[in-house]
Amino acid sequence: MQTNLAPQYQGTPEGQEAEAILRSCVHCGFCTATCPTYQLLGDELDGPRGRIYLIKQVLEGAEAGPGTQLHLDRCLTCRNCETTCPSGVQYGRLLDIGRGIVERQVPRPAAQRAARTLLREVLPRGWIFKPAMKAGQLLRPVLPAALRGKVARATPPGRWPTASHARKMLLLDGCVQPAMAPNINAATARVLDALGIELVMAPKAGCCGAIRYHLNDQEGGLDDMRRNIDAWWPAVEEGAEAIVMTSSGCGVTVKDYGHLLRHDAAYAAKAARIAMLTRDISEILCDFEDALAARIDSVHARSVAFHPPCTLQHGQQIRGKVEGLLRAVGVDVRLCADSHLCCGSSGTYSLLQPELSGQLRERKLAALHATDAEEIVSANIGCQSHLQGGTGTPVGHWIELLDRLLQQSSQPSQDQARRRSQAPGGRPHAAA
Incomplete structure (x- = not known):
């Protein structure tokens, strides 16, 4: 052209x-x-x-x-x-x-300016968003239906592993995900712990920068990226193997840090290094497919419909890894018709363009329900929340499913070991 x-x-x-x-x-x-x-x-x-x-x-x-x-x-x-x-x-x-x-x-109307300012000032700041989400969860039963669909049901985070391992990887905790679905990162830590990898969070890391950047506060988004680089850099220098992403929307942004900060003399080289180290959790675990398959009893597996987020399949060009890993451990994974199309979430799009977003969700859910799967799994908190707001079918992250299968498969062996260690009178056998 x-x-x-x-x-x-x-x-x-x-x-x-x-x-x-x-x-x-x-x-x-x-x-x-x-x-x-x-x-x-x-x-x-x-x-x-x-x-x-x-x-x-x-x-x-x-x-x-x-x-x-x-x-x-x-x-x-x-x-x-x-x-x-x-x-x-x-x-x-x-x-x-x-x-x-x-x-x-083009100046925006006052209502649009107010909505966008609210989103870019509240969502990236966990210390504001988390209590706001908790308040919404408490009031959820009496909220209007449209707003209730945006408020995730309260879920416990589950246990975070305490074991120390020689292999260490960093984790981006994120901004909205810890408040909306805190078990995702905890489940990731448990799965990696079972494989001998310790997952570490940098306390000062926060929003990946995507929210502000894509709401046209591009300088604010770049500042978020610089803050994360500063937070991660000491661990990178100490040899952290990777920076793990459990939300594909964050992953596609962090992988682009090198490009977005290429003209910043103080951060260009560090940003390129951070981008190179960044991996979606599916990219990490595909190397452990055999080890996971050996640990998981396929009798616990079930049928799931996998919705691949656009940020995973189009942004990061990762296709087939999640499906392949779940199938390797015995899960019946089903892709819906037109699985390449967006569900309508797209970050803040569902809030700013609710009519179009709602139409796309209806189309996506109809296709997902047609698979007759028992639950829906995805790889991005935005997609999960958006889809769950329109269906009674459980919607979660695929890493939570994998974590659940690991726990269910290990439970019988633990019970058997406990019974074997007990004498008829209920006392432990003496050591030989």
């Missing part, structure tokens, strides 16, 4: 990157066929190709208006188009550039 950037963007980092991405697009239209919002709305400007045109016009000097902003806002950033694109167009990065420029040009 030929471009002619306006003078104010020529030679700038965002202008150079955008121009390179625009020139890689050949306008074949393959992306349109897999765009969820185009499927719902049937508007070329609500598909990747149309949005690319809008961003190109703005970069060439055309004045953006509320219509341009609306079409860019409606994008889920699911990046299905990137998976489909034969030319390798990095649409997600172009969209971030376009949204940032349009945000500076």
Whole structure:
């Protein structure tokens, strides 16, 4: 695609990157066929190709208006188009550039500004969000149905392992996940503990930066990223093997730290190192497939429908690892029709675009229910919460299922060992 950037963007980092991405697009239209919002709305400007045109016009000097902003806002950033694109167009990065420029040009109505400010100031701060979620959970029975669906049911975190191991990995605790589903990280720690790996959290690490960055507070998002790098760096220098991600939405962002901070002289090298060390938990555990299969009794396995988040299959390009691992331990894993399509969660999208998000959830749940699975598992807290708000079928993280299978499989052997250690009178046998 030929471009002619306006003078104010020529030679700038965002202008150079955008121009390179625009020139890689050949306008074949393959992306349109897999765009969820185009499927719902049937508007070329609500598909990747149309949005690319809008961003190109703005970069060439055309004045953006509320219509341009609306079409860019409606994008889920699911990046299905990137998976489909034969030319390798990095649409997600172009969209971030376009949204940032349009945000500076087009003032939002007061209600939109207030909603976005609330989201980017509350969600990334666990010390605010956690008590707010607890309050919502206490009031959940009397909340309106629409709001009740956004409040996760209170669940206990479970035991965190206390054993020390020579092998150590870092964990991003995250911002909303510890309040909404605290057992996910605890389950991850228990599974890795069973494999001889200690999971360590850096207390000062927090939100990965995605929330603020994708709400067009890009400098605020970069500050969140720098804080995490500072928090992790001592452990990295001490030899931590990896930085484990249990939320694919966080994982896709942290893996991009090297790119996002490439122009920051103080952080560029560290950010690249952090990105290289970052692994989704499925990437870690696929190397332990045989060990896990040997520990798990398949009699405890059940049928599950796996919903692969867009941030896992399109953002990180990880496909098949979760399904393969669960099948190896005896789980009947079922993928629904159109499993490549977004469920409508997409970070804060379900709050800012509730109508479109709700339609996509209904379509996704209908397909998941058609598998007749006993439960639904995913790999991202946003997807889990969004799907659970529309169904009575249990929705959880696949690592919780794996942890449960390990515990159920180990229980009989523990009971048998306990019985063998007891004499007929109930006293332990004397040591030989």
